[in-house]
Amino acid sequence: MASLLPQMVSASDVLRVLKYADLIPVIEKTLGDFSRGDGTVVQPVRTVIPVDQHQGYFLVKPGYHVAGDTMACKLLTLYPNNTDRPSHQASIVLFDSSNGSPLAVMDGASITDMRTAAASAAATKHLAKDSPHVHAILGTGHQAYSHFHALNHLYKFDQVCVWGRTPANVQKFAAETGATPCSTVEEAVKDADVITTVTMSRTPVLKKDWIKPGVHINAVGACRPDWQELDPELVLSSVVYVDSKEAAPKESGDIILSKAEVYAEVGEVILGKKEACKDKTTIFKSLGLAIEDVVSAKLVYDKLTSS
Numbered sequence: 001m002a003s004l005l006p007q008m009v010s011a012s013d014v015l016r017v018l019k020y021a022d023l024i025p026v027i028e029k030t031l032g033d034f035s036r037g038d039g040t041v042v043q044p045v046r047t048v049i050p051v052d053q054h055q056g057y058f059l060v061k062p063g064y065h066v067a068g069d070t071m072a073c074k075l076l077t078l079y080p081n082n083t084d085r086p087s088h089q090a091s092i093v094l095f096d097s098s099n100g101s102p103l104a105v106m107d108g109a110s111i112t113d114m115r116t117a118a119a120s121a122a123a124t125k126h127l128a129k130d131s132p133h134v135h136a137i138l139g140t141g142h143q144a145y146s147h148f149h150a151l152n153h154l155y156k157f158d159q160v161c162v163w164g165r166t167p168a169n170v171q172k173f174a175a176e177t178g179a180t181p182c183s184t185v186e187e188a189v190k191d192a193d194v195i196t197t198v199t200m201s202r203t204p205v206l207k208k209d210w211i212k213p214g215v216h217i218n219a220v221g222a223c224r225p226d227w228q229e230l231d232p233e234l235v236l237s238s239v240v241y242v243d244s245k246e247a248a249p250k251e252s253g254d255i256i257l258s259k260a261e262v263y264a265e266v267g268e269v270i271l272g273k274k275e276a277c278k279d280k281t282t283i284f285k286s287l288g289l290a291i292e293d294v295v296s297a298k299l300v301y302d303k304l305t306s307s
């Protein structure tokens with residue numbers, strides 16, 4: 001009988017083998033599989049336990065990709081006030097679905113960073129106007145870096161602009177990536193064709209009056225029903241796409257508080273079932289799907305065990 005002890009996979013193992021060239025197409029296909037609605041993907045809306053006495057959240061995200069016969073569960077903590085360690089920490093347990101044995105326990109933070117950015121890249125590919133020139137990133141944390149790299153994998157931008165609430169972090173991000181540092185959101189987004197919001201803000205940081213009509217926005221933060229990153233006027237004047245139509249009205253403050261209508265899942269666009277309204281301002285409201293973690297963990301496992 002094979003060993004029942006799962007393999008431990010560190011963040012450096014993940015970063016060594018997981019590449020956007022492989023990940024973006026896998027996530028794009030998975031977003032489509034999720035939206036088939038035919039049982040290809042089995043995934044409940046995640047469980048979120050507030051840890052009120054420490055102002056944190058404990059999230060449990062199981063999923064089974066039936067067609068790929070792959071199952072895993074991500075255990076994630078979100079502690080927005082952490083200063084001596086990351087705000088998001090996670091482990092993903094990948095199982096052998098034929099016999100239920102755990103195959104690997106993986107660093108889930110590095111996978112979360114990359115799979116979230118890969119989902120935004122896939123959404124941008126389908127919803128942004130062709131050949132965008134300027135990408136604006138609001139936020140300077142882990143997701144800011146992963147989105148910089150994932151979108152640069154798809155496009156040769158003329159300019160990437162970055163804004164964050166802490167000027168020293170904006171300068172650091174700019175020095176490390178070559179992005180243009182901006183001191184206001186307005187300055188960062190005014191010429192942008194693609195905007196990515198990756199802050200931990202609970203109140204809107206991006207306003208309708210500041211953007212060029214027709215931009216594509218990846219709205220990645222604000223994962224709680226009472227948190228917002230986008231001005232409701234902006235949400236109401238855009239075509240809103242989500243990763244999950246089931247989760248968005250339960251979890252997204254940007255959608256709940258603006259009372260905006262969701263037009264489609266991005267997976268439905270990928271499947272050709274819904275239109276990509278590229279001539280309008282489009283928003284991809286990302287909340288993160290467990291199945292993205294499942295297929296990413298499998299990709300990492302396959303790379304590690306084949307090398």
Ligand SMILES: NC(=O)C1=CN([C@@H]2O[C@H](COP(=O)(O)OP(=O)(O)OC[C@H]3O[C@@H](n4cnc5c(N)ncnc54)[C@H](O)[C@@H]3O)[C@@H](O)[C@H]2O)C=CC1
Pocket residue numbers: 078086087088112116139140141142143144164165166169198199200201202205220221222223286287288289
């Ligand atoms: N949709 C998805 O699948 C996922 C979404 N997220 C969300 O993306 C966002 C960024 O995550 P990370 O980069 O990992 O976090 P992080 O902790 O590494 O960075 C957070 C950034 O937000 C900034 N920030 C905090 N409060 C702010 C405020 N009031 N106004 C403006 N900026 C503020 C910080 O200065 C920092 O630049 C978070 O909201 C997180 O929950 C994270 C993982 C997956």
Ligand SMILES: O=C(O)C1=NCCCC1
Pocket residue numbers: 076078088112223287288289290
């Ligand atoms: O899917 C995830 O993982 C997360 N989504 C929202 C914010 C926390 C992490």
